Amino acid sequence: MTHTQKRILINDIVMALSTLSAIIGISFLLWILGILVTNGLEALSTTIFTAEGAPPGNGEGGLKHALIGQLILVSYAALFGVPLGILAGTYLSEYGLKSKMAETIRDISDIMMSAPSIVIGAFVYAIVVAPMGHFSGWAGSIALAIIMIPIILRTTDDMLQLVPSTLREAAFALGAPKYKVIIQVVYRGAKAGILTGVLLGVARVAGETAPLLFTSFNDNFLNTNMNEPMASLTVTIYNYATSPYEDWQQLGWAAAFILSMFILTLNIIGRLFLLKRKGR
Amino acid sequence: MNNIVDKIFANSTKFIAFGVLLLVAWIFAVLFEHSLESIKAFGFSFITDDKWAPNLEKFGALPAIYGSVVSTFLAMILAVPVAIGIAIFLSEIAHAKLKTPVGVSIELLAAIPSVIYGMWGLFYFVPIIRDTFGGVGISMLTAGIVLSIMILPFMAAVTRDAMNTTPDILKESAYALGGTKWDVIKDIIIPYAKAGIIGSFILALGRAIGETMAVTFVMGNVHKISTDLRDPATSIPVTLANEFAEADSELYYSSLFELSLLLLIISFTIISIAKFYFLRRKRVGA
Numbered sequence: 001m002t003h004t005q006k007r008i009l010i011n012d013i014v015m016a017l018s019t020l021s022a023i024i025g026i027s028f029l030l031w032i033l034g035i036l037v038t039n040g041l042e043a044l045s046t047t048i049f050t051a052e053g054a055p056p057g058n059g060e061g062g063l064k065h066a067l068i069g070q071l072i073l074v075s076y077a078a079l080f081g082v083p084l085g086i087l088a089g090t091y092l093s094e095y096g097l098k099s100k101m102a103e104t105i106r107d108i109s110d111i112m113m114s115a116p117s118i119v120i121g122a123f124v125y126a127i128v129v130a131p132m133g134h135f136s137g138w139a140g141s142i143a144l145a146i147i148m149i150p151i152i153l154r155t156t157d158d159m160l161q162l163v164p165s166t167l168r169e170a171a172f173a174l175g176a177p178k179y180k181v182i183i184q185v186v187y188r189g190a191k192a193g194i195l196t197g198v199l200l201g202v203a204r205v206a207g208e209t210a211p212l213l214f215t216s217f218n219d220n221f222l223n224t225n226m227n228e229p230m231a232s233l234t235v236t237i238y239n240y241a242t243s244p245y246e247d248w249q250q251l252g253w254a255a256a257f258i259l260s261m262f263i264l265t266l267n268i269i270g271r272l273f274l275l276k277r278k279g280r
Numbered sequence: 281m282n283n284i285v286d287k288i289f290a291n292s293t294k295f296i297a298f299g300v301l302l303l304v305a306w307i308f309a310v311l312f313e314h315s316l317e318s319i320k321a322f323g324f325s326f327i328t329d330d331k332w333a334p335n336l337e338k339f340g341a342l343p344a345i346y347g348s349v350v351s352t353f354l355a356m357i358l359a360v361p362v363a364i365g366i367a368i369f370l371s372e373i374a375h376a377k378l379k380t381p382v383g384v385s386i387e388l389l390a391a392i393p394s395v396i397y398g399m400w401g402l403f404y405f406v407p408i409i410r411d412t413f414g415g416v417g418i419s420m421l422t423a424g425i426v427l428s429i430m431i432l433p434f435m436a437a438v439t440r441d442a443m444n445t446t447p448d449i450l451k452e453s454a455y456a457l458g459g460t461k462w463d464v465i466k467d468i469i470i471p472y473a474k475a476g477i478i479g480s481f482i483l484a485l486g487r488a489i490g491e492t493m494a495v496t497f498v499m500g501n502v503h504k505i506s507t508d509l510r511d512p513a514t515s516i517p518v519t520l521a522n523e524f525a526e527a528d529s530e531l532y533y534s535s536l537f538e539l540s541l542l543l544l545i546i547s548f549t550i551i552s553i554a555k556f557y558f559l560r561r562k563r564v565g566a
Contacts, residue, residue, distance in 0.1 A: 011460035015373055021365025022373075025436065026382070028429050029389045032400045084296055091293035105297050108304050111551045114483060115544065116490025118517050122524065122540035123307045126314050135525075149300065177282040179289035207393025210492035210517065214524040234395050234493075241399045242497065249403075256396050267391045271384070 040257020043250040053220030053231070056245030063255055065222040069137070069231035070259075072224060073216055074206050076141035081148030081205075082198055088149070089156025094182055106157065109150040120146050121211035129215060137223075137230035140216025144205040151204055155197025156190075163189040196270040203266035207259065209234035233259045308544070315538035317531055326538060332503035332519075334527075339535035341542065343503040347420065347515035348543075351499070352489045354424025354509075359432050360481060366432075367439035371469070372461050383440065390433035398497035401426035406498055415510035418500040423513070430494040435484040442476030443469050479558025486550035490543060492517035516543045 001009075051062025088105070096102025120143050128139040163186050171181040187194070209232075217229040218239055233255045240252035318326060322339060329340025370383050405426060410417030446469045454464045470477070500512025501522040514522075516539050527533045 007460055007463065011462040014368075014462040014465070018365040018368040019373060021362045022369035022382075025362045025366050025432055026386070029386070029433065031404075032392075032397065032429070033389070035400055035404060036396060084299075087293045088297040088300055091297035095290055095294060096297065102297075105300055107555065109300050110555060111548060112300075112304060114487050114490075114547070114551045116492065116517060116547050118490065118492045118520050119311070119540045119544045119547075120307070122520065122537060123310055125524065126310045126537070146303065149303075153297075153300065177286045179286045180282075182289070203391060207391070207395070209393065209395040210521060213521055217525065234393065237395050237399060238493065238496075241402060252399065256399055260392055260396060263391055263393065264388055267388055 036253075036257055036260055039250075039253035040260075043254035044257065045254075048251070048254050052222050053236075056243065056248050059247045061247065061251055063233070063236065063251060063258070065219065066231040066233045066236040066255060067258070068222060068224065069216075069219070070206070070233040072226070073137060073140045073144060073212070073230060073232055074202060076137070076226065077144030077148055077205055078198070078202055080141070081145035081201065082152055084145075085149045085152025085197075085201065086156045086194060089153045090160065090182060092153070092157040093160035094178075094186065106154075109153050113150040113154065116210075117143075117147055117208050118210035118213075121213060121215055124211065124215045132227075135215065135217035135229040137216050137226035137228065140212045140230060140232065141226070143211040143215045144208060147208060147211065148201045148205050151201040152197050155200065156194055159190040159193025159197065160186055162193065192273045192276060196273045199266045199270035199273070203263045203270070206266075207234065207263050209238055213238075308541075311537055311541040311544060315534055315541050317534035318538045319534075321531060321534075326535070327542070330503075330505055334523075334529075334532050337529065337531050339531070341516070341535075341539055343505050344514050344516045344519045344539060345542070346505050347423075347499070347513040347518070348489055348546075350509075351420055351423045351427055351495060351513070351515055352485060354421070355427035355431060355488050356481070356485055358425060358428035359435055359484070362428075363432060363435040363439050363481075363484075364477075366436035367443050368465060370436075370440045371443045372465060383437070386433045387437050390437055393493070394430055394491055395493040397426060397430040397494040401494065402497040409510075413510050415508075416500075416512065418498055418512050419510045420499070420506075420513040421509040423495040423499040423515070424509075426494050426498050427488055427491060430491060431484045431488045434487065435480060438480035438483065439477055442473045442480050445476060446472045475558045479554045482550060482554035482558060486547050486554060489550065490517060490547045492521050496521045 047060070048062045048064075049067065050064060051060060052065040054061035092102045092106060096105070124139050124143040124146070128142055129135055132139070167185055167189060168181055171185045176184070212232050212235050216232060216235070218235045219229045219231045223230055237252050237255045237259070240248040240255070243249065318339065322329065326339065327341050327345060329338075330342040331338050331340045332343060333339075366386065370379060370386075374382060401422060406417035406422055409415075409419065409422045409425075413421065450468050450472065451464050454468045459467070495515060496518050499514060499518045501514045501518050502512040503514055503519075504511070506513065520536060520539060520543075523532075524536055527536055
């Protein structure tokens with residue numbers, strides 16, 4: 001075999017192996033997705049949206065409590081997390097720039113983005129649940145907000161820096177004070193990007209289970225009082241899936257399907273915003 | 281007037297940004313404070329003792345640490361080659377028409393919550409492991425495999441991004457000299473993007489070690505060190521997820537807080553290594 005033939009052969013082998021591993025990896029992922037869709041669709045019914053949790057066995061249970069609980073938890077988390085994240089990101093991009101302080105905040109916040117979320121749950125347990133003496137919706141939302149802040153901070157920082165400095169200079173030249181430049185010019189220029197960050201941040205925390213296990217805990221019935229334990233889709237999935245009752249497991253699949261579709265939709269919308277921005 | 285508002289706005293953004301640092305420091309401080317009782321009671325033996333017996337007020341974290349290390353190691357061994365394969369496929373092999381849809385689907389799969397990977401593992405993968413390898417199916421091996429599938433999309437996406445940083449002109453020059461795709465990958469892309477690729481793996485490792493839900497379903501939370509991968513086991517996050525809401529004594533809580541602190545320190549260190557040593561932050565814009 002000549003040297004060239006050998007090289008071509010090795011190349012073919014490596015290419016085949018890469019393609020094969022890509023096929024293996026992707027088929028595993030498709031398998032999971034397929035199961036999620038088939039089981040989820042099978043378990044979906046109108047009672048899911050109208051009935052609360054019920055004792056296992058009679059098949060009358062629904063997910064209304066978890067859907068509403070999830071919505072409340074994530075909304076409050078966004079209410080705290082989004083403004084704090086955007087303002088902190090604004091500081092980094094518009095005031096802190098490349099100062100040592102700003103770089104440190106960027107690095108630490110980046111690390112927090114990948115830190116284990118269950119640890120945030122433990123932290124919130126210590127500062128909220130233990131002093132209050134019981135699990136509560138507030139604790140869950142605070143945990144989610146803490147997870148959301150670094151994500152929004154990072155995208156805001158990146159997106160504001162994409163706004164050309166000539167725009168800022170033009171506004172300054174008209175005599176605008178800095179806060180007006182930021183709010184009326186920079187924010188407006190980075191609107192789509194910031195919105196994408198918010199959507200991705202919300203999508204990320206909507207799928208969090210671990211930090212809710214011992215903060216908002218769970219409730220098998222509808223509760224809208226943030227001072228009480230509150231159901232979420234994710235913890236409901238965990239509890240129902242690990243239960244021995246078939247109708248609860250079915251509800252778990254329905255919850256998993258609804259949650260995944262919600263998160264995928266947010267991700268896709270976020271991407272479309274970014275594409276639109278690039279297209280302009 | 282404008283002057284005052286300007287100052288208020290500037291200072292409040294500064295205060296909040298600084299608050300992020302304070303928050304992180306606060307997290308470490310609170311976890312440490314709540315671990316004190318356990319640190320006093322067990323000292324260093326907390327991480328070397330293999331007996332975790334809440335009813336006897338005896339807490340040794342070695343089985344959980346062992347489980348975290350082994351399951352993550354298994355996951356990395358399985359996921360790294362496949363992730364490299366997918367990255368090579370996406371950056372060099374796939375037709376342009378295939379690149380975007382496959383790439384985007386992999387990124388979207390990275391967004392699927394880990395609780396769903398765990399649920400799939402429990403209902404569909406546990407029986408396969410049980411039938412193929414014996415045992416109950418709830419095991420270290422199952423946890424490692426489910427974990428590897430869970431981190432695969434993230435790992436593949438960041439590895440591909442790292443490979444894509446190689447300038448086209450370098451690749452084209454190598455092709456012009458008659459290089460095969462493999463020549464280009466091994467002699468151009470990998471040397472060029474080495475730091476980024478390794479950084480991506482370490483980042484994925486940092487995520488895997490703190491991953492809770494994907495493994496909680498399939499690991500069993502058994503505090504026993506076994507060299508047989510088919511036996512149930514536990515890991516730090518699995519222990520926390522299973523026991524935190526049920527702990528019934530001060531010392532038990534304190535031990536769980538010490539586990540949280542350990543986990544935070546471990547993942548903080550791993551992620552810092554990835555970020556500072558391998559992945560220098562690329563700033564966008566000017």
